[in-house]
Structure formats: structure tokens, C-alpha cells
Amino acid sequence: MTLFEEEIEDEDRDKWIVWFDSASNALGHGVGVVLVTPNDQCIPFRARLGFDCMNNMAEYEACTLGTQAVIDFKVKFLKVYGDSALxxxxxxxxxxxxxxxxxxxxAYIKKQTKFFNDIYFHHIPREENQMADVLATLASMFQLTPHGDLQYIKFRCRGKLSHCCLIEEDKDGKPWYFDIR
Known part of the structure; x- marks a missing residue:
């Protein structure tokens, strides 16, 4: 590792990342945010917007949710990524x-920037913002209930078909398909 790479690494060591996006469809509006800590821990947020708004307002709502969340964590260095060029x-x-x-x-987000020592806003292609997009779409499709917010949703990746777990080897040492003619 060169001295230059070490300087960049030290510079980014304390930086948090916010990925934000919104979704608007016939069912409503939702926002999704993914916070990434300096040690690569992901913290997903999503919220359904309980009011009618334009797409760009929903994008700003998503960005605001992300910046508010990191302020609560007392973050001082932040990179914000969104696919809304506007x-x-x-x-x-x-x-x-x-x-x-x-x-x-x-104006509100500009006021929030005073809580940070460093904050950068980066435009990214939509394809690079998939997790925030999925969270926003999910939030937009749920109807709010009188019982309050939905609990944290954890996504997992399954590497094999679930029914394959039921296939057992025969005790005679022959494969399961041996008797099939």
C-alpha cells in the first residue's frame, strides 16, 4: 500500500455512507435509506409517506430521512449517494x-449540513442504488396500520432450493434415483 492510498484510507475511515431513494406508485409513496458505517455495517430504513407528493419531493424526503438518521448517530463525516440528479x-x-x-x-437539508464536519453529495446510476430502491418500493406498497410501524425486516440470500434439504441418502449406499426405471 502506498502512502497516498494510506492517506485516502485514513481520510475515509470515519466516513459514513447514506444511500437513498424513493418510490411512487398507485399504492402510495415510500422512501428507502441504507446507512453504511465505517466498519461496513448496513442499517436499512424505510418509511411510507402518509401524504400525497411529487416524485422529487419523495426523493428529498428520502435524503432527509438518511441525513436525520446519521445526525442521531452523531456522525461527522458523511457521503450521500442518490440516483436523483435533480x-x-x-x-x-x-x-x-x-x-x-x-x-x-x-433549505432544511442545507441546515442539517451544519451538523457535519464534511458532507458530500454524489449522483449515482439507478443500477447502483438497488437496496435503497427495494426498500422504498417495499415501503410504498404497505398500507399503514393503526398498530404502528413494521418491525425491522432482514433480507437473506438462500443458496439452494429449500426442498433439497429434505433429500436424504439411502442407507444402502445407492443414489435416490437408482430404483427409477
Missing amino acids: VIHQLRGEWETKDHKLIPYQ
């Missing part, structure tokens, strides 16, 4: 925010 470029100050519905969102 939101990212407006937050960087590269594009003007003209829509009167989006101006308060931009």
Missing part, C-alpha cells in the same frame, strides 16, 4: 431550485 445537483448548489415545493427541502 436532488443531488440542487444540494451541491450546481442547479437552481425553482419549484416552490422543493425550496424548503433544500
Whole structure:
């Protein structure tokens, strides 16, 4: 490892990452956020929006959920990734925010940036934002219940078919298909 690589690694050591996205469909609006700690622990968040809004408002809601969550963790160095070019470029100050519905969102997130020593907003392709997208879609499809929030959802990857666990070897040492003619 070179000195330059060590400097970059030291620089990013304390940085948290926020991936955010929103989903809007006939069933409603949802937002998804994935926090990644400096030691690569993933913390997923999702929320259903209980109000009608535009797609860009939902994107800002997702970004806000992510930045609020890391403020609660007292994070000082943050990288924010989203696939909404509009939101990212407006937050960087590269594009003007003209829509009167989006101006308060931009102002609110800009106010939140004062809680960080360093914060960077990065635009990424949609294909690189799959987990946040899935969480947002899931949140948008659930109807809210009077019993409160849904509990944490854990995703697992299964490497083999579940029915294969039931196949046992015959005690005679012959394969299961031996008697099939």
C-alpha cells in the first residue's frame, strides 16, 4: 500500500455512507435509506409517506430521512449517494431550485449540513442504488396500520432450493434415483 492510498484510507475511515431513494406508485409513496458505517455495517430504513407528493419531493424526503438518521448517530463525516440528479445537483448548489415545493427541502437539508464536519453529495446510476430502491418500493406498497410501524425486516440470500434439504441418502449406499426405471 502506498502512502497516498494510506492517506485516502485514513481520510475515509470515519466516513459514513447514506444511500437513498424513493418510490411512487398507485399504492402510495415510500422512501428507502441504507446507512453504511465505517466498519461496513448496513442499517436499512424505510418509511411510507402518509401524504400525497411529487416524485422529487419523495426523493428529498428520502435524503432527509438518511441525513436525520446519521445526525442521531452523531456522525461527522458523511457521503450521500442518490440516483436523483435533480436532488443531488440542487444540494451541491450546481442547479437552481425553482419549484416552490422543493425550496424548503433544500433549505432544511442545507441546515442539517451544519451538523457535519464534511458532507458530500454524489449522483449515482439507478443500477447502483438497488437496496435503497427495494426498500422504498417495499415501503410504498404497505398500507399503514393503526398498530404502528413494521418491525425491522432482514433480507437473506438462500443458496439452494429449500426442498433439497429434505433429500436424504439411502442407507444402502445407492443414489435416490437408482430404483427409477
